[in-house]
Structures are given as C-alpha cells and as structure tokens.
Amino acid sequence: xxxxxxxxxxxxxxxxxxxxxxxxxxxxxxxxxxxxxxxxxxxxxxxxxxxxxxxxxxxxxxxxxxxxxxxxxxxxxxxxxxxxxxxxxxxxxxxxxxxxxxxxxxxxxxxxxxxxxxxxxxxxxxxxxxxxxxxxxxxxxxxxxxxxxxxxxxxxxxxxxxxxxxxxxxxxxxxxxxxxxxxxxxxxxxxxxxxxxxxxxxxxxxxxxxxxxxxxxxxxxxxxxxxxxxxxxxxxxxxxxxxxxxxxxxxxxxxxxxxxxxxxxxxxxxxxxxxxxxxxxxxxxxxxxxxxxxxxxxxxxxxxxxxxxxxxxxxxxxxxxxxxxxxxxxxxxxxx
Numbered sequence: 001x002x003x004x005x006x007x008x009x010x011x012x013x014x015x016x017x018x019x020x021x022x023x024x025x026x027x028x029x030x031x032x033x034x035x036x037x038x039x040x041x042x043x044x045x046x047x048x049x050x051x052x053x054x055x056x057x058x059x060x061x062x063x064x065x066x067x068x069x070x071x072x073x074x075x076x077x078x079x080x081x082x083x084x085x086x087x088x089x090x091x092x093x094x095x096x097x098x099x100x101x102x103x104x105x106x107x108x109x110x111x112x113x114x115x116x117x118x119x120x121x122x123x124x125x126x127x128x129x130x131x132x133x134x135x136x137x138x139x140x141x142x143x144x145x146x147x148x149x150x151x152x153x154x155x156x157x158x159x160x161x162x163x164x165x166x167x168x169x170x171x172x173x174x175x176x177x178x179x180x181x182x183x184x185x186x187x188x189x190x191x192x193x194x195x196x197x198x199x200x201x202x203x204x205x206x207x208x209x210x211x212x213x214x215x216x217x218x219x220x221x222x223x224x225x226x227x228x229x230x231x232x233x234x235x236x237x238x239x240x241x242x243x244x245x246x247x248x249x250x251x252x253x254x255x256x257x258x259x260x261x262x263x264x265x266x267x268x269x270x271x272x273x274x275x276x277x278x279x280x281x282x283x284x285x286x287x288x289x290x291x292x293x294x295x296x297x298x299x300x301x302x303x304x305x306x307x308x309x310x311x312x313x314x315x316x317x318x319x320x321x322x323x324x325x326x327x328x329x330x331x332x333x334x335x336x
Contacts, residue, residue: 015045019054031062049078049087056090063209068094069103076110083112089163089188096164097185097211105135108163113138135162142202144194145186147176149206155194163188165211171218171246171304174335180244180306181214216243216306218336221316223301226326231301233327234319241315243307249298309334 011019022037038058042051052075059068072091079085092107094100105115116137140160145168147154156170156178165183172178190203225231231247238245305312316329 011045011048011050015041015048015051018044019050022054022058026058026061031058034058035062047078049075049080051075052078053087053090056087056094060090060093060208063097065094065097069098069100083110085111086188093164093185093188093208096162097209099134101134104162104164108135108138111163113163138162143190144202144204145184146191146204146206147172147178147184149191152176155192155204158184166205168214169244170251171244171248171306172336173248173252173304174218174220177336178210179214179216179218179336181216182210183212185209185211214306216308217334219305219307219312219332220248220335221303221305221332222330223303224299224328225301226299228297230323230326231303233322234303234315237319238305238307238315241307241311243305243311243315245303245305245307245315247301248304249301 018037018041022034022041025031025034025037035055035058038051038055042055045051052071056068056071056075059065059071069091072087072094075087076085076091079087088107088111092104092111095104095107108115115135117133117135138161140163143158143160143166144155145158145166147156147168152175154173154176156168156172156176158166158168158170160166161183164185166186168178168180168182168184171180178184185208186205187208188205190205192204193201194204195201223231223234225234235245235247305315307315312332316332320327320329
C-alpha cells in the first residue's frame with residue numbers, strides 16, 4: 001500500500017528504540033526528554049500513524065491540547081481502518097478540551113459512536129448550528145471518575161455528558177480540590193469498575209483535568225441524626241433545593257490502589273467482601289477496610305453539603321425544625 005508515494009513498512013529498529021525509551025521516560029514523568037525522542041521517531045517514520053499517535057498521547061499527558069489535536073489529526077490521516085481506532089478517541093479528548101465541537105463530533109462518529117443533533121435537512125441553519133455545537137444528549141449514563149489520580153485519588157459518581165466529560169454528582173472530599181457540579185475531562189480507558197447491589201457495573205475513568213468549575217462551595221457539618229430516615233431527610237431537602245448533601249460517614253471508605261482499580265462494590269454494607277487487601281474485622285473496619293458492621297447506626301454523622309453560603313444554614317435549620325427531638329447540627333465549616 002502506497003501513501004504519498006511511500007510504501008508502508010515495518011518501523012525501523014531506530015524507531016522502536018526511540019519509542020520504547022520515550023515511554024520509559026514518560027513513566028518517570030520526564031515528558032520533555034520523551035518528547036524529543038518521539039519527535040525523532042516521527043522524523044524517522046513520518047508515514048506511520050503510530051508515530052503521530054504516540055506524540056498525541058504525550059501531548060495529552062502534558063495537557064498541551066493544541067499540539068495533541070495537531071498530532072492526532074496527522075495520526076488519523078494515516079489510518080488504514082475507518083472506525084474504532086483509539087487515535088480518533090484521543091482526537092475527541094483534545095477537541096473537547098479545546099471546545100472544538102465540530103472536530104469532537106467528527107472524532108466520536110469516526111470512532112463509531114452515534115452523536116445526536118446533526119443537520120435535519122440540507123441548508124437548515126438550525127441543523128447546521130446543532131451539528132457544530134456541543135454534543136449533548138449522547139445518553140451515556142452514569143459512571144465513576146477518579147479525581148486527582150496521581151495524588152490523593154478519590155472515586156466519585158457522576159453523569160457522562162459525552163465520551164470525554166463527566167459532571168460530578170457526588171460531593172468530593174476537600175482534599176481533591178473538586179466540587180459538586182463540576183465537569184471534569186477524563187481519559188478513555190477505565191481503570192476499575194464499581195458494582196451495585198442491583199447488578200449493573202459502572203466503569204471508573206481517570207480525571208485528566210477540570211473542564212468547568214462549580215460556583216457552589218462545599219461545607220462539612222456534624223449532624224445528630226437519630227435514624228437513617230433523619231439523615232435521608234436532609235439529603236432529600238438539599239436535593240429538592242437543587243443542591244446536594246451526602247453522609248460522608250457512610251459513603252466514604254479507604255481503598256488501596258489495587259482494589260480501587262479493580263471491581264469493587266459501590267458502597268460498604270453489601271455483604272462480606274474478602275480479599276487480600278481487606279484489613280478490617282467484623283464491626284471494626286481497619287484503615288483500608290472494605291466492610292462495616294452493617295446494622296449498627298451511629299447518630300453522629302459527618303456530612304458534606306454542596307449549597308450556596310446564603311442557603312446552607314437555612315437548609316440545616318429547616319431540617320431540624322421538621323423533627324427537633326431527633327435532629328441537631330453543629331460545627332458548620334466551608335472546606336472547598
């Protein structure tokens with residue numbers, strides 16, 4: 001097969017050596033040195049889509065989206081197959097980061113995904129506008145995203161807006177630096193999954209960077225909730241107001257990296273989850289515990305709340321007023 005007068009061939013030994021060394025350097029975080037080697041490899045074999053795919057991948061790691069888009073487009077121009085190539089996925093991520101919506105749509109479609117909102121008829125201004133706009137309505141469902149994967153990683157739940165973005169619907173811990181309602185750009189290959197009691201499993205994607213911040217602050221408060229129903233009432237009250245409350249005392253658990261990146265139940269208390277990394281005992285969870293006592297309810301709860309400053313105290317006071325004998329709050333603090 002000839003491309004631009006060149007004959008496709010296996011990459012040279014020099015190309016392979018430069019590429020292998022570059023990925024070793026990437027693993028060590030030495031992106032500048034890796035970039036020099038991958039640029040040399042592309043000069044040696046400019047007709048290989050892999051040369052430009054590798055450069056696009058490096059630029060993605062560096063969050064250099066202009067360069068990632070440019071290298072990605074060179075990679076897809078040299079592809080042999082029409083759909084399903086990961087080269088197109090990387091182009092889609094770069095285009096999404098740059099809000100280059102026409103290219104993002106083209107990338108997802110070339111990968112083989114259906115993207116709604118295309119033109120309805122020839123010459124339709126409304127249809128053309130929809131096809132060039134943000135690819136909404138892809139209906140990709142729920143997923144989990146690992147915030148700060150290279151730091152104090154935290155897995156939270158969210159809603160997939162498109163193949164590269166998730167809206168965070170959990171209330172992240174303040175150590176993540178993320179807020180409820182933020183949109184994060186994420187990588188395409190999941191690392192782990194979370195299962196539910198009902199049976200479905202959901203992929204866990206790694207965050208790449210913050211795509212859209214949230215103006216809603218995160219608060220932590222200590223509750224006295226006599227029953228689970230009292231706790232649930234606060235979460236429902238916040239949801240009805242258009243914001244969120246989350247009982248961190250029950251929703252947060254510490255996992256080692258191996259377990260976080262494997263298949264894990266979505267919450268504690270769903271039976272016994274025995275594995276080599278479980279350092280807990282029944283009724284006494286260890287620092288990496290994957291299970292709790294289950295039936296024991298502790299009235300004192302640490303709760304995260306996502307709500308504006310002018311609303312949060314009113315929410316808590318209203319919650320107490322509905323059942324003053326079984327509810328109380330104290331020590332409200334803005335943490336993110």
